[in-house]
Amino acid sequence: MRSSIRRRIRSTRTPVALATGLLLVLSACSGSAAGNDKGKTADEVAKIGLLTPATGPYAAVGEDTRAGLELYRDTHGGKLGGLKADIVVRDEGAGPPTAVPAATELVKQQNVLAITGIVSGGSVAGVLPIAAANNTALMGVAGRPEFPDPKLTAHVWSFNTQSYEAGAAAGPWVKEHVNGPVYAIGPDYQGGWDQLKGFTESFTKAGGTLANPDGKTTFTPFxxxxxxxxxLNKIAQSGAKAVYTFYAGTAAVDFVKQYRASEAAKLPLYGSGPLTEGRQLDAQSDAAAGITTFATYGADLDNPANRAFVAAWQQRHPDRSPTIYAVAAWDIARSLDSAIGAVRAQKKPLTPEAVNTALGNVGQIDSPRGAMQLNPATHSPVQQWYRFEVRNDGPKRANVAVEQLAVLGG
Structure with a gap:
């Protein structure tokens, strides 16, 4: 173990006074162009599109995304860049059939300054050409595919990861700690393909062997x-010494509960962060005990920005812990705050294209996950990865950061 991250934030003990004081610090440090309020007309509004699942297997992820975006805005005077911020919400659903028409409406009818949210990798691939054709930033909260076309890359900004990175962080560690073949399994769509590709490539490059009968990841219909x-019964009979997976939302709950009840439960289970995050972990309960995940954020990370964020979050959402999706949405709002403020300070027309350009100058973000900055070439975060274990945290389970891994980014 390279380092221990044992100092913990226990959300049930966060005092209201801490939240209030830290929110004042957040407001003081905001990128808002407060000085630009002078002389603005009453109808000036920063209209931001939020395209995120309200239905389907990722509805809980969508709720966390909306909560993170709104929390930043509401704790910064209801404004972004010194303007009243209007968040226009549309349902992403389970992928492109719902996401593409919703994005088209946001861009062409609502005239939003940016599209935020986007959970499914398939949705990103479907929506990005629409955003790019209209010079509008697409700011995602989940993993995303790689885009070789520079026109597309110029308009996509990932505030979570590139989809392959969780597996890339996990592969070498799993090879070092598992004495034998590993079974890889995940959902059959863009996000699942990318997530498992990152793992299988880094794992086999490190000398690991897959236990899957054909030596390839098993994909389940999504x-x-x-x-x-x-x-799971096939996995138990495969000779595997461990399992690596990516599932999120309700699929993560179903997989973990059934894993624990199956013959495969004797095998260590590894996965990317969404497997046991947020309300998924609450629903999984004891079935998640001991699962190891690889991620960039956990509510227990001990840094000033996270303490402030968790305190604010718990005031509004005392029933659940924040997730990386909420953090990514918070960071998106912070970046928009800075970008919109910069455009206004330069007295330029506030257009989607101007905001997209200004995002390239935001620089390092003091994120709840720790300091991070978007790679100027790929627009994907350069950030620290951690290994988490599901352990007891009082009466509940929690993802506890136990080890720092690699710094990855774009």
Missing amino acids: PGTQNFLPY
Whole structure:
């Protein structure tokens, strides 16, 4: 173990006074162009599109995304860049069939300054050409595919990761700590392909072997798979010494509960952060005990920005811990705050294109996950990765950061 991250934030003990004081610090440090309020007309509004799942398997992820974006705005006077911020919400659903028409409406009818949210990798691939054609920034909260076309890359900004990175962080560690083959399994869509590709490539490059019969990842139909037991029984008979997976939302709950009830439960289970994050962990309860995940954020990370963020979050959402999706949305709002403020300070027309350009000059972000900055070439975060374990935290389970891994980014 390279380093221990044991100092913990226990959300149930966060005092209201701490939240209030730290929010004042956040407001003072905001990138808002407060000085630009002078002389502005009453109808000036920063209209931001939020495209995120309200239905389907990732609805809880969508709720956390909206909560993070609104929390930043509401704790900064309801403004972004010195202007009243209007968040226009549309349903991403389970992928492109819902996301693409919703994005088209946001860009062409609502005339938003940017599109935020986007959970599914397939949605990103479908929506990005629309955003790019209209010079509008697409600011995502989840992992995203790689885009070789520079026109597309110029308009996509990822505030979580590139989808392959969780697996890339996990592969070498798993090879070092598992004495034998590992079974790889995940959902059959863009996000699942990218996540598992990152793991299998880094794992086999480090000398690891897959236990899958054909030496390739097993993909389960998405979003229709609810019964994972046939897959888990095959895993138990495969000779695997461990399992690596990516699932999120309701699929993560179903997979973990059924894993614990299956013959595969004797095998260590590894995965990317969404497997046991937020309300998924609450629903999984004891079934998640001991699972190891690889991620960039956990609510227990001990830094000033995270203490402030968690305190603010717990005032509004005392029933649940924040997730990386909420953090990514918070960081998106912070970046928009700075970018819109910069455009106004330069007395330029406030257009989607101007905001997209200004995002390239935001620089380092003091994020709840720790300091991070978007790679200027890929627009993906350069950030620290951690290994987490599901352990007891009082009466509940929690993802506890136990080890720093690599710094990855774009």
